[in-house]
Amino acid sequence: MTAVLWEAEADVVVVGSGVAGLTAALDAAELGMRVVVVTKDAVDAGSTGYAQGGVAVVLGDVPGDSVEAHVADTLTAGAGLSDAAAVAEILADGPAAVARLRARGAVFDSAPDGRPARTREGGHSAFRVVPAGGDATGAEVERALVAAATDRRLPLLVGHVAVDALRDGSGTVTGLAVLDDAGRPGVLRAPAVLLATGGYGQLYLSTTNPATATGDGLALALRAGATAADLEFVQFHPTVLYTGPAVGRRPLVTEAVRGEGAVLLDRAGRRFMTGVHPLADLAPRDVVAGAITRTLAATGADCVHLDATALPDFARRFPTVHAACRAAGIDPAREPIPVTPAAHYACGGVVTDLHGRTAVPGLYAAGEVARTGLHGANRLASNSLLEGLVVGARAARAVAADARTPRPAAGECLVAAPAVPLAPRGVVQQAMTVAAGIGRDAAGLAAASDRVEAAAVVGVPVDRAGVEDAALTLLAQAVLAAAGTRTESRGCHVRTDFPERDDVWQRASLELTLDAAGQPVVRTGTAVAA
Structure with missing residues (x-):
């Protein structure tokens, strides 16, 4: 006790x-x-x-x-x-x-x-x-x-x-x-x-999420016996302000900028979304983020550019984006905005x-x-x-x-301090960024899981940082397990070794629970994969 x-x-x-x-x-x-x-x-x-x-x-x-x-x-x-x-x-x-x-x-x-x-x-x-x-x-x-x-x-x-x-x-x-x-x-x-704790964007080195987004609520729910699903679907926002390699939260450049007419350009100034999707620059986020990632790989550039110079009165219409750009020395009314994708939203939970x-x-x-x-x-x-x-x-x-529904009287409940695996946050974020971002494969996912497991030690969290690190450690293993199980590309889950959508996987979402040892177990239909 x-x-x-x-x-x-x-x-x-x-x-x-x-x-x-x-x-x-x-x-x-x-x-x-x-x-x-x-x-x-x-x-x-x-x-x-x-x-x-x-x-x-x-x-x-x-x-x-x-x-x-x-x-x-x-x-x-x-x-x-x-x-x-x-x-x-x-x-x-x-x-x-x-x-x-x-x-x-x-x-x-x-x-x-x-x-x-x-x-x-x-x-x-x-x-x-x-x-x-x-x-x-x-x-x-x-x-x-x-x-x-x-x-x-x-x-x-x-x-x-x-x-x-x-x-x-x-x-x-x-x-x-x-x-x-x-x-x-x-x-x-x-x-x-009632859990309303948000997502787990801090699993990645670069994210639009604040420092609070460490998945504490989801980890708590799993430890309590709840089921999670769709954890492999981590949405990357296509357009985050690029100011050089950075760790932590990056300023978002809202999609509404493209909704009002801005277009994406590669390093040579060419529009690259035309022909990728009928909606071009306004395609769904997974499509745009994937196209940007492929463009960066093909050109060797660090970022693409969002040209909003034709939009009238940018500072009034998008004051938050304008302020972030000006703080970085960029005038979006006169020059394209450098952008890259970053971890944004957890579609599962x-x-x-x-x-x-x-x-x-x-x-x-x-x-x-x-x-x-x-x-x-x-x-x-x-x-x-x-x-x-x-x-x-x-x-x-x-x-x-x-x-209003009568419940049996609660029995005695011990307030137990759980001993859980904790890996250094930097190790978790590096492993997830390398292996579980936009574009994943079996070898990378397995290597990332091994790296997180090898770095983890079992202990009792004694402060906020410990609780967060425990949550990130658990969720890294959960996301990696789910991503390794879904052998297809669908939505914001892109497997480079299984690049096509396979509707065998459409019958149900992958569900995940913890086993008796506290390890994530993925279930799909009657099959079980740990």
Whole structure:
């Protein structure tokens, strides 16, 4: 039994303070539940604030557009692995979710006629992406939700990293173990824990994600007995500002820049997306990122260029991108922007139903940490904020509904400090970048797995860094196992040794759990691969 310094009680603990987490927390509070929000950093330090393009949603005021068209675009981007029913349900809930967000204070940009402004991003057949602040949509969404949480005096436990879900003898969740910034342990007792912790972009040396995106929630869910799926599908954003070799978060150059007319050029100034895809520069992200990668390999260049010099008033329309470019000494109104792909979005995650329920009683998930079936093998641009709004609200209602169902009395639960493999973060990131980026093969994936395993030592995380390193170590092995099992190329999973799509693999997503030793095991149909 591990001694804890404090304990508290709630009806639901929400882990994460991005769009999904705060939406769920606010809705749960409005349903009369006692809520505590736990976040390991500042309340606004997650990925939500970095989202640029907007919210993809059909509001009924764009002639020729429809929810059905949005569904079709999402299914096309998902490359055959999206769940059609999930796509239809989540997108149909979009207008109401955006209306609730606006009622909570979010301000979106307006067109001259007073209607919401629109832009277009890769893979969309219509101008249906609703922006805020030009290219600062995520920042506005985060601002509005944090303000609403503050106004409601929602309990926010900042500077506390979630370590593990507490469970009773039947495996039912009974609370959450946390560590504060000084490594001091605490326990939140609750019959429901809702994970909204984001993705795992920090598995790679270069990413659009902030330092918080280390996959803690997904690792916690796996250790609690949940199932994950689609982990091999890591989306690389095609256009990240290139300023030379760098490690860590890089500034995003939103797809909306291409949606407004910018084009990609190789080192000789030639457009290279024409002929690659019918939508050319506005092809789905996996197509554009792959084309850029092939162009770089063929030309020996370090970057390609995004020519936005013909766009009027770039600084007003894209203030975030403009500021990042100017800080790097680039004037996008006068010269092309150097860009490369970088790790961006985890299309897979904890398997949930459309109400955030996982296979573990009392454990819920929403947002990027969850796999609802919306994204499949590749996420359609700007569907992520919408998913967080919709599923965050649905999860809150599911928690409230489940609380009305009598549960057996919880047995005694030990607050165990788990001993887990921990590999140095630099080793993990280097191995993943080399072997599991855009373009993978069996030999590289196996070598990366061996390298991570050889570098790992078993220990008990005693602080935030240790919890994060444990999560990254586990997820590296999980992603490598899933990527090694899927012997085809589909969406943002590209196998150079299996370059063609093979519809044998379309029958189901690859599911992954942990075995008794805590090692990832991939299951496909009746076959099992470790």
